[in-house]
Amino acid sequence: MISARLRRLSFLIFGLLILWEGIVFLFQLQPYILPSPDRVFLVLAAKLPLIAHEALTTITETLLGLLLGTLFGCAMALLLAFFQSLSLWLLPLVIISQALPTFAIAPLFVIWFGYGLVSKIAITVLMLFFPITSAFYDGLRQTDSDWLDLAKAMKATKWRLFWHVRIPAALPALASGLRMAAAIAPIGAIVGEWVGSSQGLGYLMLNANAQMQIDFMFATLFIVTFLALLLYFGMDYLLRLFIPWEAHEKI
């Protein structure tokens, strides 16, 4: 199964590269409009130490943002599910957090939390908060009625029912939220860096763009995409390991 996925993925990437090369060749595009893949890879090879160094910052921001976003999201979902009456007040807040246009308020975060790590993490957390909360909360509300009946017949207290049945039963739903979060977490960090920073892949891309080093920008973009995929599949792997009963779709 894993090898089939890998084969499909490499086939897809290879196909895209050929298409890209073909377009550049066919329309005779200048490197500052769209550089050919081989050129991008040459630049990537030459600048790899620099990119790797900046990537470290972005990876740190992404992982910390993912961790904190998951913690806050889970805590909020648990609060909402455990205290039903509270959810009337908290649910609108959760929705507002998603309605805020992250890109537009990102500069504000830089003003509030500074040029460094904190503002990027805050932006990532804000982006991840909603998908995680809503996925987990949905899972907590939709416990199988057979399990609820069983627990009730065993005279389970609300707390024990929550801990032993409703939370584990909601983990597959949380897992789909976490997969989504893993896919968008790097975007949060990059947006933060784009808006104001002196480090990270977003900063590198912004600079390259400004200096019309489009091949360099593409090389960095390639690494960003690669990291995002790595994060997604890493998350997927962990979730399969810890929630083996989850009926998941293959990608």
Added chain:
Amino acid sequence: MNSRSFDVYLKNLCLWYDEHLLFHNLNWSLPSQQWTCLLGQSGIGKSTLLRLITGLSAKNSKLQGTVLITKPLAYLGQNDALLPWLTVFDNACLSARLGSYSKTEKRMIKKRAQYLLQRVGLEAVSNFYPRQLSGGMRQRVALVRTLVEENPLIVLDEPFSRLDAITRYQLQNLAVELLKNKTVLFVTHDPAEALRLGDRIDLLSGQPATIKTFARFTTSGPRDLSSPEILTLQKKLYQILSAAYSNHSGLQPTDHPFALKTAGQ
């Protein structure tokens, strides 16, 4: 055995479900340490009655009258309801996690689970997860989970209806063995199953529904279904039930594969 003592006692029970009167002044009781089978078509109020006895709320229902349950009960439904994140053993001892028990009581439950898993032949798979088991094995785990608290009253809602004929037969035998000296309420669709296992067979029919006792046995199950006495009862039971099925509002006898089967008799 004291035939005068009852574990479940319903008196003048009136129950509305969605403004629809299901029971009107229903009187019914379950004698202690006997296996009572309740038969009736779907939609007649069996599950509602069962939920009432089990202490599970039925949505949109209104209740009047006396419901007396004198003993703690355990419940097993059509679905095994095993928790996929727990092993066979942990599923069997679920009550130790969910119920309010002291440490010694929890240890007792675990010991009994171990013993019962061995009795039902699942000792070797006690560290497996439910997804690794067949339907029959899963239902056996669920049976162990139902028995592990040693509750004197056991409510079974068509527990074997989803199993194939042979597995069902084996599980019926096992259940009789393990449920000795318990008060059992066994709801089923299958007249043969009721005749094989019940000490008493009650029929739920009509609108509002009433309960009539169809048969009482002095011998205990599992019975030989091919004995002439049982065959006669079976024929009679099929006749009564198919008549009830065709009388039920809006339902034609041909809607039920069950009724079709008996139409020629």
